[in-house]
Amino acid sequence: MNYLYYILRRIGYSGIVLLGLSILVFIISHVIPGDPARLALGPMAKEEQVQKLRHKLWLDHPLPIQYTHYITRILQGNFGESLVTRRAVKRDLVSYLPATLELVLVTIFLIVIVGIPLGVLSARYKDTMLDNTIRIFATLSVVTPEFFMALILQLIFGYWLNILPILGRVTYGIQPPARITGLYLFDSLTVFNFNVFFDALSHLILPSLSLALTGIGQIVRITRASIIDVRRKDYVEAERSYGIPEFVVFFKYMLKPSFIPTMTILGMIFASLFGNAFLVEMIFSWPGIASYGIRAILNKDFSGIIGVVMIIGLAFVVINLVVDLLAGYFDPRIRIKGESK
Amino acid sequence: MKPLFVPLKQRFTLESFKRGWYRFKRNPTSLVGFAIVTSILLLAILAPWVVPYPEHVKPFVDFANANQPPTWRHPFGTDSVGRDIFTRTIYGYRMSLTLVVVVLSIAVPVGVVLGLVAGYFGGWIETIIMRSTDIFLSLPPLLMALAITAALTPNIFNAMIAISAVWWTWHARLVHSIVSSLRNEDFVEASSVIGAGTFHTLFKEILPNCVSAIIVKITLDAGYVILIGAGLSFLGLGVQPPKPGLGTMVAKGTEYLPDLWWEPVFPGLAILIAILGFNLLGDGLRDFFDVEEV
Amino acid sequence: MIGTPLLEVEDLYVYFDIYEGIAKVLNGINLKVYEGEKVGLVGETGCGKSVTMKAIMRILSIPPACIPKGKILFKDQDILKMGRREFQRIRGKGISMIFQDPMSSLNPVFKVGEQLIDVIRFSQIAGNKGVFRYLLKVWDKHSQREFRTKALSILEEVKLPDPERIFTSYLVQLSGGMMQRVLIAMALVNGPALLIADEPGTALDVTIQDEVLCLLHGLVKRRETSVLLITHNMGVVREITDRVYVMYAGNVVEEAQTKELFSNPKHPYTKGLLASVPKLTGGGISEGIKGRIPSYTNPPTGCRFRPRCEHAMKKCEMRPSMVGVSDHHRVHCFLYNEK
Numbered sequence: 001m002n003y004l005y006y007i008l009r010r011i012g013y014s015g016i017v018l019l020g021l022s023i024l025v026f027i028i029s030h031v032i033p034g035d036p037a038r039l040a041l042g043p044m045a046k047e048e049q050v051q052k053l054r055h056k057l058w059l060d061h062p063l064p065i066q067y068t069h070y071i072t073r074i075l076q077g078n079f080g081e082s083l084v085t086r087r088a089v090k091r092d093l094v095s096y097l098p099a100t101l102e103l104v105l106v107t108i109f110l111i112v113i114v115g116i117p118l119g120v121l122s123a124r125y126k127d128t129m130l131d132n133t134i135r136i137f138a139t140l141s142v143v144t145p146e147f148f149m150a151l152i153l154q155l156i157f158g159y160w161l162n163i164l165p166i167l168g169r170v171t172y173g174i175q176p177p178a179r180i181t182g183l184y185l186f187d188s189l190t191v192f193n194f195n196v197f198f199d200a201l202s203h204l205i206l207p208s209l210s211l212a213l214t215g216i217g218q219i220v221r222i223t224r225a226s227i228i229d230v231r232r233k234d235y236v237e238a239e240r241s242y243g244i245p246e247f248v249v250f251f252k253y254m255l256k257p258s259f260i261p262t263m264t265i266l267g268m269i270f271a272s273l274f275g276n277a278f279l280v281e282m283i284f285s286w287p288g289i290a291s292y293g294i295r296a297i298l299n300k301d302f303s304g305i306i307g308v309v310m311i312i313g314l315a316f317v318v319i320n321l322v323v324d325l326l327a328g329y330f331d332p333r334i335r336i337k338g339e340s341k
Numbered sequence: 342m343k344p345l346f347v348p349l350k351q352r353f354t355l356e357s358f359k360r361g362w363y364r365f366k367r368n369p370t371s372l373v374g375f376a377i378v379t380s381i382l383l384l385a386i387l388a389p390w391v392v393p394y395p396e397h398v399k400p401f402v403d404f405a406n407a408n409q410p411p412t413w414r415h416p417f418g419t420d421s422v423g424r425d426i427f428t429r430t431i432y433g434y435r436m437s438l439t440l441v442v443v444v445l446s447i448a449v450p451v452g453v454v455l456g457l458v459a460g461y462f463g464g465w466i467e468t469i470i471m472r473s474t475d476i477f478l479s480l481p482p483l484l485m486a487l488a489i490t491a492a493l494t495p496n497i498f499n500a501m502i503a504i505s506a507v508w509w510t511w512h513a514r515l516v517h518s519i520v521s522s523l524r525n526e527d528f529v530e531a532s533s534v535i536g537a538g539t540f541h542t543l544f545k546e547i548l549p550n551c552v553s554a555i556i557v558k559i560t561l562d563a564g565y566v567i568l569i570g571a572g573l574s575f576l577g578l579g580v581q582p583p584k585p586g587l588g589t590m591v592a593k594g595t596e597y598l599p600d601l602w603w604e605p606v607f608p609g610l611a612i613l614i615a616i617l618g619f620n621l622l623g624d625g626l627r628d629f630f631d632v633e634e635v
Numbered sequence: 636m637i638g639t640p641l642l643e644v645e646d647l648y649v650y651f652d653i654y655e656g657i658a659k660v661l662n663g664i665n666l667k668v669y670e671g672e673k674v675g676l677v678g679e680t681g682c683g684k685s686v687t688m689k690a691i692m693r694i695l696s697i698p699p700a701c702i703p704k705g706k707i708l709f710k711d712q713d714i715l716k717m718g719r720r721e722f723q724r725i726r727g728k729g730i731s732m733i734f735q736d737p738m739s740s741l742n743p744v745f746k747v748g749e750q751l752i753d754v755i756r757f758s759q760i761a762g763n764k765g766v767f768r769y770l771l772k773v774w775d776k777h778s779q780r781e782f783r784t785k786a787l788s789i790l791e792e793v794k795l796p797d798p799e800r801i802f803t804s805y806l807v808q809l810s811g812g813m814m815q816r817v818l819i820a821m822a823l824v825n826g827p828a829l830l831i832a833d834e835p836g837t838a839l840d841v842t843i844q845d846e847v848l849c850l851l852h853g854l855v856k857r858r859e860t861s862v863l864l865i866t867h868n869m870g871v872v873r874e875i876t877d878r879v880y881v882m883y884a885g886n887v888v889e890e891a892q893t894k895e896l897f898s899n900p901k902h903p904y905t906k907g908l909l910a911s912v913p914k915l916t917g918g919g920i921s922e923g924i925k926g927r928i929p930s931y932t933n934p935p936t937g938c939r940f941r942p943r944c945e946h947a948m949k950k951c952e953m954r955p956s957m958v959g960v961s962d963h964h965r966v967h968c969f970l971y972n973e974k
Contacts, residue, residue, distance in 0.1 A: 151609060333807050
């Protein structure tokens with residue numbers, strides 16, 4: 001019962017954050033110097049055309065009314081028309097989102113399969129050569145800027161060794177698979193089109209590695225730290241003293257409690273990846289939502305900006321919610337008391 | 342449980358300094374971090390007297406020497422208009438450090454005060470302040486800073502404002518969490534019982550307990566502010582050419598990949614080393630002050 | 636006191652490597668526990684009782700601790716020299732322990748029943764070839780039922796109301812008293828020969844502590860388990876133990892049968908200790924002992940109680956030897972001579 005209230009509270013709270021975000025974005029967009037309508041039509045347009053567009057965009061109404069209109073539209077999923085692409089922003093979002101989604105999912109996958117085992121090893125063999133090597137690696141991963149990593153990877157694997165592609169999602173000339181989800185890996189597998197599958201995969205490697213690097217470093221550190229922290233706890237000592245063998249103590253009784261902080265950080269990384277992907281997207285010419293957002297910002301594309309920001313914000317909030325739910329599942333203290341520590 | 346309340350005079354004694362130094366030394370990487378940060382600071386401050394080609398930082402062209410690979414005369418090579426990249430990188434550090442100083446001078450006081458207020462008074466003040474931080478943090482900082490910079494005119498000055506606008510949230514959160522846990526400690530109640538004003542309690546009793554954590558955070562922040570600044574410059578929203586900015590140089594340099602690889606790589610490495618240095622030093626300081634909350 | 640002791644700690648030294656130097660915490664401890672006995676180990680906080688206990692259970696973290704000298708014999712085998720797997724067989728089944736703070740001694744993320752079953756399950760598997768045995772046992776329905784029955788019965792034995800419910804609960808759903816009983820259940824379920832109890836009940840309310848101690852007393856009596864009770868509470872010692880060792884700053888200073896010790900304490904420290912316990916009868920405010928425990932990195936030479944002792948002599952700068960004062964009553968002090 002407590003758990004249910006906990007979840008409901010979290011959902012309500014997320015809603016408030018999203019609302020606040022929409023207000024923030026609205027305010028920022030209206031601070032933009034310059035008249036969006038004139039910007040859209042260019043300096044050559046006649047004054048009446050500009051006025052017409054201003055009216056169409058509701059720019060001649062007082063701010064609170066504009067906001068109400070804007071909020072209602074958004075809740076209906078209508079973000080208006082992009083000044084850059086001249087299409088409905090909604091359509092743009094739908095076409096660009098899967099690219100980023102696929103990239104982010106592969107990145108998370110990499111972070112988990114590389115980061116967690118390394119963190120566990122590092123904790124298990126604490127203070128040995130292995131541990132120190134892993135820790136150095138983790139520190140270097142955390143401090144390397146993503147765009148730098150992207151550049152180096154492009155340089156080494158794309159140019160000098162020339163074994164991996166560096167631009168786009170598929171090689172020029174290859175048809176992407178018919179769109180079911182927009183995730184090329186998934187779509188191509190469903191029709192058993194292995195050519196495209198491997199091509200898309202090879203295009204995914206370098207960008208996701210660049211994105212994953214920082215995350216791997218962070219996960220290694222948090223996994224190591226939380227295992228070490230749990231290891232010091234009295235109950236671990238107690239379990240050993242009852243005669244429970246070391247491997248059970250480690251793999252069952254230490255890993256489960258350590259997993260919760262790791263999962264929280266993983267969730268944070270996941271949530272922020274959507275927004276942080278843009279530098280990598282730009283370097284690899286990845287047609288994703290983050291680079292679309294940057295273009296919108298640079299071109300003062302009001303509708304585009306709102307669309308992207310709300311989507312990224314939504315992703316962030318939803319993922320955090322899921323992480324909290326899972327935390328409640330794994331840690332009975334949260335579930336039963338109905339609150340986080 | 343570590344005793345939290347240590348009177349100010351006792352807290353910063355020679356003995357505690359010696360202990361802290363012992364803890365700091367235990368981890369060799371902290372010393373490496375210290376060395377790196379000190380070197381960067383020195384280089385940045387003494388730049389005009391130390392660099393081989395100080396005039397390359399001002400508008401300068403020398404096409405005869407353009408696009409040279411690294412040599413003894415030009416350890417990092419030259420760029421497309423013949424300027425020495427090594428010189429410009431050092432000046433880039435100057436730029437980055439200025440950024441750090443400005444951003445943190447704004448963000449830290451604002452964040453700390455708001456955090457103190459939120460943590461101490463609680464109630465709806467706390468709710469408003471903390472929810473605002475949540476909203477600001479729901480977008481990745483780089484994106485937020487980007488949006489703000491783009492809304493204003495893209496230049497390094499506005500970039501500083503934008504980053505500060507995002508950065509205060511972390512300090513507010515940090516201080517808020519420390520203060521909330523201290524709020525119920527006896528010494529706070531004792532302070533008000535003897536009639537100390539709120540102002541006094543906040544600044545003389547509670548704040549000193551946060552100082553160590555804040556210092557550690559500032560050190561770690563320095564690296565990340567440099568990173569964000571570089572990211573913004575990379576997109577053309579920070580340091581504008583021809584001024585030397587690390588991110589700008591990397592961006593410009595990518596156009597010349599793969600042949601003139603030294604143009605983006607060395608400035609990029611410089612960014613990496615700076616972040617590494619501050620990170621290691623920050624970890625070392627965390628050991629020094631024996632702080633867990635950061 | 637016949638035959639060989641169940642547990643014998645022989646001349647044990649334990650040092651810790653810390654910032655200020657090397658802390659010589661245990662300075663040659665000698666103690667014995669015979670079968671069926673209940674032995675108390677008393678001393679003030681910081682005298683080294685917990686370290687002794689951890690050394691016996693081999694749960695000291697080495698480093699920073701190290702054992703430069705000494706033997707610990709359990710059933711005539713030196714457990715300090717045993718390999719990890721060999722000793723694993725003894726933990727829980729030969730020697731078992733009850734911890735001080737029940738709240739931090741149970742894993743909060745797992746159900747109580749599951750932890751209890753694991754304790755039972757692993758008593759039958761030796762060492763690490765348990766990996767596969769463990770997996771097999773997990774799927775073996777018959778053993779599952781066996782374990783569950785055994786678990787529920789021990790929970791009943793510790794007088795927990797509604798064992799079924801406790802079985803499926805998490806730590807956070809239990810009260811202090813219940814947690815302590817669960818800990819006792821876990822320690823006793825495999826029928827160890829020796830039970831080490833570290834300040835049992837000190838984390839609880841006095842009334843609950845009393846209940847728990849009664850329970851413990853009854854259980855060990857019924858099962859004929861030997862007990863090494865570690866505490867600073869003289870009242871508990873008097874109630875439960877047959878024999879007592881008094882520890883001060885890493886040394887055993889006096890050992891005697893309980894009645895004898897309380898009626899006839901010999902060592903100045905023991906006298907001071909007994910005098911500081913408040914009494915309901917006999918008027919007057921209890922006095923403490925002047926001074927504090929010495930530094931372990933720079934301990935006084937010879938008798939470590941010397942700086943606080945009223946009767947300190949020049950001789951006391953040498954290490955006193957154990958002197959037998961009467962039957963089973965020995966003192967570590969120059970004030971007395973062998974009888």
